[in-house]
Amino acid sequence: MMNLIGIVGTNSDQSTNRQLLEFMQKHFAEKANIELYEIKNLPAFNKPRDTTAPPEVQDLSDKIKEADGVIISTPEYNHSVPAILKSTLEWLSYTTQPLIDKPVMITGASYGRLGSSRAQSHLRQILDAPELKARIMPSSEFLVGLSLQAFDEDGKLADPNKVQELEEIFNEFIQFVDITKQLVKTNPNKNKSKSFSWEKN
Amino acid sequence: MKIVGIVGSNAEFSYNRLLLNFIAKNLKNLVDVEVLDIDEVPMFNQSDDQTNSEPIQYLNKKIVEADGVIIATPEYNHSIPSALQSVLEWLSFKIHPLDGKPVMIVGASYDVQGSSRSQLHLRQILDAPGVNAVVMPGNEFLLGEVHQAFDEDENLKDASTVQFLESCIKKFIRFINVVTIIDSPEGMKDVSSTEDLYATGKIDTTIEGVDMEAEDWVEQAAEAVGAVEGDTYVKLDRGILTVNQLNYFLKSMPAELTYADSNNQFLYYNRMYEAEDMLASRTPAQVGNPLAKCHPERTYSGVAWVIQQLRKGKEDVVRAHVPTHGPDKFVVHSYQAIRDEEGNYLGINEYVQDIKPIIDWYLKQTGQQLTGGDVDAVSGATEKVDTVSGATAQD
Numbered sequence: 001m002m003n004l005i006g007i008v009g010t011n012s013d014q015s016t017n018r019q020l021l022e023f024m025q026k027h028f029a030e031k032a033n034i035e036l037y038e039i040k041n042l043p044a045f046n047k048p049r050d051t052t053a054p055p056e057v058q059d060l061s062d063k064i065k066e067a068d069g070v071i072i073s074t075p076e077y078n079h080s081v082p083a084i085l086k087s088t089l090e091w092l093s094y095t096t097q098p099l100i101d102k103p104v105m106i107t108g109a110s111y112g113r114l115g116s117s118r119a120q121s122h123l124r125q126i127l128d129a130p131e132l133k134a135r136i137m138p139s140s141e142f143l144v145g146l147s148l149q150a151f152d153e154d155g156k157l158a159d160p161n162k163v164q165e166l167e168e169i170f171n172e173f174i175q176f177v178d179i180t181k182q183l184v185k186t187n188p189n190k191n192k193s194k195s196f197s198w199e200k201n
Numbered sequence: 202m203k204i205v206g207i208v209g210s211n212a213e214f215s216y217n218r219l220l221l222n223f224i225a226k227n228l229k230n231l232v233d234v235e236v237l238d239i240d241e242v243p244m245f246n247q248s249d250d251q252t253n254s255e256p257i258q259y260l261n262k263k264i265v266e267a268d269g270v271i272i273a274t275p276e277y278n279h280s281i282p283s284a285l286q287s288v289l290e291w292l293s294f295k296i297h298p299l300d301g302k303p304v305m306i307v308g309a310s311y312d313v314q315g316s317s318r319s320q321l322h323l324r325q326i327l328d329a330p331g332v333n334a335v336v337m338p339g340n341e342f343l344l345g346e347v348h349q350a351f352d353e354d355e356n357l358k359d360a361s362t363v364q365f366l367e368s369c370i371k372k373f374i375r376f377i378n379v380v381t382i383i384d385s386p387e388g389m390k391d392v393s394s395t396e397d398l399y400a401t402g403k404i405d406t407t408i409e410g411v412d413m414e415a416e417d418w419v420e421q422a423a424e425a426v427g428a429v430e431g432d433t434y435v436k437l438d439r440g441i442l443t444v445n446q447l448n449y450f451l452k453s454m455p456a457e458l459t460y461a462d463s464n465n466q467f468l469y470y471n472r473m474y475e476a477e478d479m480l481a482s483r484t485p486a487q488v489g490n491p492l493a494k495c496h497p498e499r500t501y502s503g504v505a506w507v508i509q510q511l512r513k514g515k516e517d518v519v520r521a522h523v524p525t526h527g528p529d530k531f532v533v534h535s536y537q538a539i540r541d542e543e544g545n546y547l548g549i550n551e552y553v554q555d556i557k558p559i560i561d562w563y564l565k566q567t568g569q570q571l572t573g574g575d576v577d578a579v580s581g582a583t584e585k586v587d588t589v590s591g592a593t594a595q596d
Contacts, residue, residue: 011246079326
């Protein structure tokens with residue numbers, strides 16, 4: 001069975017993105033092991049001279065390296081992703097770069113109607129940066145709008161259409177992980193990203 | 202004109218800091234730029250509100266007081282650094298100092314891109330309803346291959362780059378003025394000429410023969426008219442007090458009081474505190490000045506508009522919330538018309554108060570609560586909810 005890491009894209013105590021990942025974890029238990037990962041205890045990135053990963057970052061990095069794929073669920077703050085999620089990705093790109101060639105699926109939930117659409121498009125652009133170079137699943141936007149009303153008391157997505165949509169995307173992702181594995185195997189990357197554009201001295 | 206430059210990185214060394222320092226140093230004949238760092242600002246967390254922490258309040262105060270803001274951003278992973286993002290999240294959560302503030306974006310990066318992609322992200326973020334800055338369009342200043350751009354004295358080497366930077370800053374100064382006009386009550390119209398803000402006229406009570414701008418105007422003017430002081434009694438409507446009693450009485454008022462006469466001359470304030478401890482700072486040497494000398498030029502139109510409302514009897518009082526102090530205060534400037542028995546306009550009583558304690562007291566006494574602001578308590582979103590996208594800070 002496939003092993004996936006589900007990153008909760010916020011440090012907030014209450015998060016419907018956490019709820020969404022918890023739902024996916026249960027709902028897809030037959031298809032994949034989804035381990036939820038909290039980024040709230042990661043230090044804030046400050047571009048230190050030393051490029052070794054702090055222990056918390058190394059821990060996340062190891063988990064990502066071992067996993068077959070990553071799901072990131074992001075809220076939307078100011079038309080973008082939260083600073084804490086960005087900081088996490090900065091650590092990963094600056095130190096161990098475990099996301100290179102890793103299949104990634106993006107989901108998002110927000111209180112408003114738009115369901116984090118703008119945050120997701122920023123996140124795609126960020127993950128496309130040469131130092132991250134994740135393999136993001138294309139054409140697969142999953143948005144949960146009005147997320148405070150979206151879950152029932154058992155934490156299930158209430159709208160059956162939404163559940164079906166998620167199932168379809170998730171099934172595609174399982175295939176996408178396999179296809180990406182083959183792709184990467186036949187076109188091996190030259191280890192780390194060559195042009196570390198925002199750090200090179 | 203006062204501008205703050207925000208270094209968009211928390212790294213120990215930053216070319217964006219060099220760039221802002223260069224602007225501050227080389228263009229100081231055009232504009233006064235204060236460079237601010239963000240490395241002390243904690244990571245944003247809506248479950249752990251640190252809006253009142255010193256680094257955030259410091260940035261807030263500096264931004265509120267500035268005419269405009271320049272943000273210099275590097276590019277990390279095609280976007281702005283999380284440190285800058287975190288700052289903008291704090292500044293759109295419980296406080297909104299960038300609301301309506303003119304902002305200019307510049308950026309430096311190691312590669313040829315010169316932060317082009319992060320600048321676009323930054324524009325979108327600044328446009329979010331909780332931030333709501335007024336970002337200058339065009340004039341994109343991208344400094345690529347920045348490690349070769351500065352000489353050993355930290356000056357930009359390329360003369361044409363300096364020239365372009367200067368032209369961008371000049372446009373930004375104009376942009377600030379345009380934004381100020383848009384925000385003024387009469388819209389595009391500059392109404393500053395409707396009032397004699399330099400107090401060149403004369404009314405019955407004007408003390409002549411003394412330089413209005415003299416630092417010791419009070420002493421000179423007092424001598425010129427033989428003003429009474431100390432234990433001399435003055436008869437009032439209705440009562441008798443000594444000048445000392447009158448002084449202490451006025452100083453005990455729960456507000457900062459300022460008297461400007463109908464000739465637009467600043468005559469009096471109830472000096473209780475030093476300028477820096479006041480809600481609206483006044484200095485002893487300012488007394489006697491014409492109003493033009495107590496206000497920055499960009500505000501003349503607004504000042505004239507307020508006086509006109511009072512002088513023409515359209516309003517008896519004009520109020521404005523001035524967010525120069527943190528969220529623990531709600532500072533209101535009230536401009537109250539002073540009139541005689543016949544209703545003739547004599548001048549302005551400007552009283553400045555923090556009304557938060559009064560509201561808190563009222564709520565406590567009556568057991569009531571404010572509603573409306575609590576709607577977003579869960580999301581920690583701002584009160585500026587975007588009806589389309591939902592809250593600004595949302596999970």
